[in-house]
Amino acid sequence: MIDMSVDIGGLRLKNPVLVSSGTFGFGREYSKFYDLNSLGGIAVKGITLKPRKGNKPPRIAETAAGILNSVGLENPGLYGFMEKELPFLKRYKVPIIANISGNTVEEYSIMAQELYNSVDAIELNVSCPNVREGGIAFGTKPELIYQVTNAVKKRIGIPLIVKLSPNVTDISEMALVAEGAGADCISLINTMIGMKIDIENKRPYFDNVVAGLSGPAVKPVALRMVWQAAEKVNIPIIGMGGISTWRDAIEFIMAGAAAISIGTANFYNPYAPIEVLDGIRNYMEYSGLNRIEEIKINRGVKNYE
Amino acid sequence: MEREICSIVSNDRVAKDIYKLVISSKSIIKEASAGQFLHIKPSLNYDPLLRRPISICKADLAKGHIVLLYRVCGKGTRLFGELREGDCLDIMGPLGKGFPILKDKKAAVIGGGIGIAPLLELCQNLNSPDIYMGFRDEVYFVDEFIKHSDAFFLYTEDGSRGSKGYPIEALARNISSYEVVYACGPKMMLSKVKELCETNSVECYLSMEERMGCGVGACLVCACESSEESYYKKVCVDGPVFNSREVKFDDRYER
Numbered sequence: 001m002i003d004m005s006v007d008i009g010g011l012r013l014k015n016p017v018l019v020s021s022g023t024f025g026f027g028r029e030y031s032k033f034y035d036l037n038s039l040g041g042i043a044v045k046g047i048t049l050k051p052r053k054g055n056k057p058p059r060i061a062e063t064a065a066g067i068l069n070s071v072g073l074e075n076p077g078l079y080g081f082m083e084k085e086l087p088f089l090k091r092y093k094v095p096i097i098a099n100i101s102g103n104t105v106e107e108y109s110i111m112a113q114e115l116y117n118s119v120d121a122i123e124l125n126v127s128c129p130n131v132r133e134g135g136i137a138f139g140t141k142p143e144l145i146y147q148v149t150n151a152v153k154k155r156i157g158i159p160l161i162v163k164l165s166p167n168v169t170d171i172s173e174m175a176l177v178a179e180g181a182g183a184d185c186i187s188l189i190n191t192m193i194g195m196k197i198d199i200e201n202k203r204p205y206f207d208n209v210v211a212g213l214s215g216p217a218v219k220p221v222a223l224r225m226v227w228q229a230a231e232k233v234n235i236p237i238i239g240m241g242g243i244s245t246w247r248d249a250i251e252f253i254m255a256g257a258a259a260i261s262i263g264t265a266n267f268y269n270p271y272a273p274i275e276v277l278d279g280i281r282n283y284m285e286y287s288g289l290n291r292i293e294e295i296k297i298n299r300g301v302k303n304y305e
Numbered sequence: 306m307e308r309e310i311c312s313i314v315s316n317d318r319v320a321k322d323i324y325k326l327v328i329s330s331k332s333i334i335k336e337a338s339a340g341q342f343l344h345i346k347p348s349l350n351y352d353p354l355l356r357r358p359i360s361i362c363k364a365d366l367a368k369g370h371i372v373l374l375y376r377v378c379g380k381g382t383r384l385f386g387e388l389r390e391g392d393c394l395d396i397m398g399p400l401g402k403g404f405p406i407l408k409d410k411k412a413a414v415i416g417g418g419i420g421i422a423p424l425l426e427l428c429q430n431l432n433s434p435d436i437y438m439g440f441r442d443e444v445y446f447v448d449e450f451i452k453h454s455d456a457f458f459l460y461t462e463d464g465s466r467g468s469k470g471y472p473i474e475a476l477a478r479n480i481s482s483y484e485v486v487y488a489c490g491p492k493m494m495l496s497k498v499k500e501l502c503e504t505n506s507v508e509c510y511l512s513m514e515e516r517m518g519c520g521v522g523a524c525l526v527c528a529c530e531s532s533e534e535s536y537y538k539k540v541c542v543d544g545p546v547f548n549s550r551e552v553k554f555d556d557r558y559e560r
Contacts, residue, residue, distance in 0.1 A: 025525075053536055060517075065351035067354060215351070215354055217351075267523075270308070
């Protein structure tokens, strides 16, 4: 009997396939394609204390096997989310991960405290490249990751996930800081900072100049970072970054991820999470594996350094 | 909304960079209405990655055919241009809010360039509207429209066919005869149609376009300026057809 359940820092998921914040709205849109209860969990669109209008269009540019986005955390705010969006998701049995973003440590704490009775886990977004304040400013400075993680952890009685930015020199340092500050789990990677230039008009294509790169193009980088983080921390890792197929998912699990998350693939293939889930199950069946933890490789063979 | 693998009946060039694609559909066609769009994967691999939103030009329920009119203008549509009879496409749809069909009102329909595409199904469903159309130089598909029109006004920028200039000029002269105006075309044209209709208190529906991601309202990239200052509208689910009073145009389109 195959058991696909996994533990992500105290939260038991019935399978390791999550969907990433910012790529799944608040679940409504994709509930038309399949039963949301099939998923291991849902990380909802990033929310901020106050509603945000988001960045001025254009907000997307396609790149080779990827996309650049500059949405800028458009969201209905903490209370808009709790009143208008959360009741819909609560109709399902799927674990809900609230992704929060603040301008100050205090804002993160207030949001976490307001939310923790209503959701299954909190994911700290300290890595959004598309807003001027907060966001990535927290995620690239170890002392700020420590402060915000520590402050939020003290206020909540549910698992705390810290979503790390790939836009750092040493991902394992950030992972260790999050772990040391009390994170129950880390998720990585958020988008990589990129840009596009409008050569006709001779200016940056996006109003915010830079934008977040995601999709299959970033997968090798994401995989490398999951591997490196897994070398250093003992807390579980949610691996993400360009996962589109079950083969990608198996690679991330082999790199050390306890669970994986589907992001950009939702945009071009709404059934991607279900296809990945079925693929992992078939792989386990074919390989004679009964638990996700049995999907492993020999970590002793390291040529990457 | 369905996801369907549709086979191609035909894909013919009708003008420079303009193609008419006919696909065979069993499920999508049943729900399709004027102004809605299909979200089509141009390639089975990762480049290009995203689907392309293409508006429904005509839905022939009896034959089970959907006609799409598109302009080749990038990587994705270039691949569409290479499709042959019998090839298959991964299609999601129909998506978005289409045109309200106000049969009892005297209607004008105005289209510019490839923006004429979603207007054909609309014109078929209205009671012989007056149709205004503008093209840069080469004119296409107008015979299809003339069949469904009461009066037909044709403009080209270079004056090679019809009158020289833009169809908005004729619409402006006749605006007092209409109770509703439907439009699709370049943003500059839409912005002028909106202004004209609102000045004359004529109900007006605009089909908008914006770079799109998921097509179902989850990714928030197809934001368009809303008349409500505090938030953007999503072209994919709040539109693509909007009442003109719901949307606002950026100054950069006023040029």
